[in-house]
Amino acid sequence: MLRRDCLSIIGGAAIMPSTLNALGSTETHEQTGSELKIEDILSVETADRGIPWIKRTLRNAIPRYWKQPNRGVYHIGPDTEYRVPKSYQSVKLYANLFHRQLGQVYEHNRYDCDNFAFDLRDAFTRMNPFINSIGVMIDTERSHAYNVIVVDDQPKKRYGSVHMWEPQLAKEEDYSSDKGVLIL
Secondary structure, three states: OOHHHHHHHHHHHHHOOOOOOOOOOEEEOOOOOOEEEHHHHOOOOEEEEEHHHHHHHHHHHOOOEOOOOOOOEEEEOOOOEEEEEOOHHHHHHHHHHHHHHHOOOOEOOOEOHHHHHHHHHHHHHOOOOOOOOEEEEEEOOOOEEEEEEEEOOOOOOOOOEEEEEEOOOOEEOOOOOOOEEEEO
16 A cells, blocks of 8 residues: 555544444443543644744754754744644654554665655644644754654643654654754
């Protein structure tokens, strides 16, 4: 299956309405007493944020932010408004799901780090509601690409948090880049 077809299926799965009837859509777990609703699983709570908020968040998290690519991290942001998830845990859950559904294997210079990173970004933009605060960092010092995830999980502050995600391994990494281009 082509990876674009697979991403379309993943995007479709993220926006599919529940096929369960009203009585069957809630499952009560006896051990915890909590209810699990299919609607909660298939949705991610988001906040709408503008460029100033995104820039404050990135400036707070990335050293040498907003410099020219040869002197720091240059941000290319084609959007003026962003839909930002409020929970990093939800984003991690979906990132792992997308990774498993894609099932793609690393191929040197054919399907490598940049392909994994852009495919994960694309998968989030296909969700309903779409999330466009998952970016791709092209780290020019290490010749590597990975995802940058911006989350609005600090409502009392005027900025959010930033997480570096290695899409090839589906896990958070502690990357810090001094030079590169961030597409968000």
